[in-house]
Amino acid sequence: MLRVESISFAYGRQPALREVSLKVQPGEVVSLLGMNGAGKTTLLGVISGMLRPKGGRVTFENRQISGLAPSAVVEAGVVQVPEGRQLFGPLSVRENLELGSYVRLRKRQHKEVARDLERSLALFPVLAQRLEQPAGTLSGGEQQMLAMARGLMARPRLLLLDEPSLGLAPKVAAEILGVVRDLPAQGCSVLLVEQNALGALSVSQRGYIITGGRIRQSGSPQEILADELLREAFLGPRRAFGGVKDKKAEETS
Ligand SMILES: Nc1ncnc2c1ncn2[C@@H]1O[C@H](COP(=O)(O)OP(=O)(O)O)[C@@H](O)[C@H]1O
Ligand SMILES: [Mg+2]
Structure with missing residues (x-):
């Protein structure tokens, strides 16, 4: 139902998305996982019409929505819930x-x-x-x-959720992700952006990993969890997940 095809975007001369492609099928919760600065919010902004892509296109239910005004994208059935609630x-x-x-x-x-x-x-x-x-x-x-x-x-028939569990206690985060899991049964598919990979994958049918504005991996939750890239995507060469220093990564890089 949602098709993102080869989307590129730059803030001025700084590229933020490089030929990103992904899809969401009817009835799916799909997670887009990546650490801070990977390009997740930028991609949601392009889908919802807030940001104009430099290249590529977005279609929803076989109709092109890239180029439409944000209000027209909402009327087409796609709604974004912004990062930080707003x-x-x-x-x-x-x-x-x-x-x-x-x-x-x-x-x-x-x-x-x-x-x-x-x-x-x-x-x-x-x-x-x-x-x-x-x-x-x-x-x-x-x-x-x-x-x-x-x-x-x-x-909406597609909800774009930007880090809904950010800053919440684990129990509250789980409650919210539980509602996300049940949205497709109410006729609303979900593209779920999270840094909380485990939580997001536990309520998703498929997932994508994004780093540096590029989709690096996609697959079932099991496939993504088994992939070395998940760890790399979240730790980065010199960074640690959750603010804890990863000594091993520092020594080997
Ligand atoms: N308004 C902006 N102006 C310039 N650069 C931005 C702006 N918003 C985000 N960026 C940059 O674009 C990249 C992707 O950011 P963003 O999409 O917010 O990532 P994420 O949501 O995955 O944390 C980052 O390098 C970020 O610094
Ligand atoms: Mg973001």
């Missing part, structure tokens, strides 16, 4: 959710919006108890749930 803190949970369905509100489809609100809240019952509370007063996990629920208000 909620409106002073606005209530309900108001934040309603912002996710601005297209329908503009068309005055208030009944439809009420139905979407119900569906979103069914996935995240804790938000139903917080509807009139300012979004800024929610916990980190609840804010991530709100960001996802807001994205779902637009009734």
Whole structure:
């Protein structure tokens, strides 16, 4: 359903994506794994129409979406949940959710919006108890749930999730990834960007590893976990995962 074909992108003269190709089929959760700076957010920005690629194209349900404005990409059925949640803190949970369905509100489809609100809240019952509370007063996990629920208000058939488990306690992260796993059953496929490779692969049908703006590997979760590249992609030659110095990598490089 989503086809990214040979996408290249540069910030000024600094290349960030080099001929990236990947696909998401209907009913799949696909993870895109890579360390900080690998190009994950940039790729989501290209898919959602925020960034114009230098080369290549993106199609969704056999229709070209690269070149469309971000709002047109949303109307085509692809919604991005940004890194860092990006909620409106002073606005209530309900108001934040309603912002996710601005297209329908503009068309005055208030009944439809009420139905979407119900569906979103069914996935995240804790938000139903917080509807009139300012979004800024929610916990980190609840804010991530709100960001996802807001994205779902637009009734996407593909959700682009940018590091949903970042900064969350393991138990909360697992809860959120559990909802991600169940989204395809609700008619929403997922492209899941994560540094948390184990967590992401545990809810995915397939995965890709990206380093330095290039896709380096793809396959089933088992294939990716077995691959030496996974370790390399996350450690890098002189870097360590999770801030712990990797002595062996330093000695041998
Ligand atoms: N707005 C920007 N201007 C210039 N360079 C950027 C910008 N955003 C990201 N980059 C650079 O592009 C590369 C990829 O970044 P990004 O897509 O954010 O990676 P990731 O999401 O995998 O951490 C990095 O080298 C980063 O420094
Ligand atoms: Mg990022």
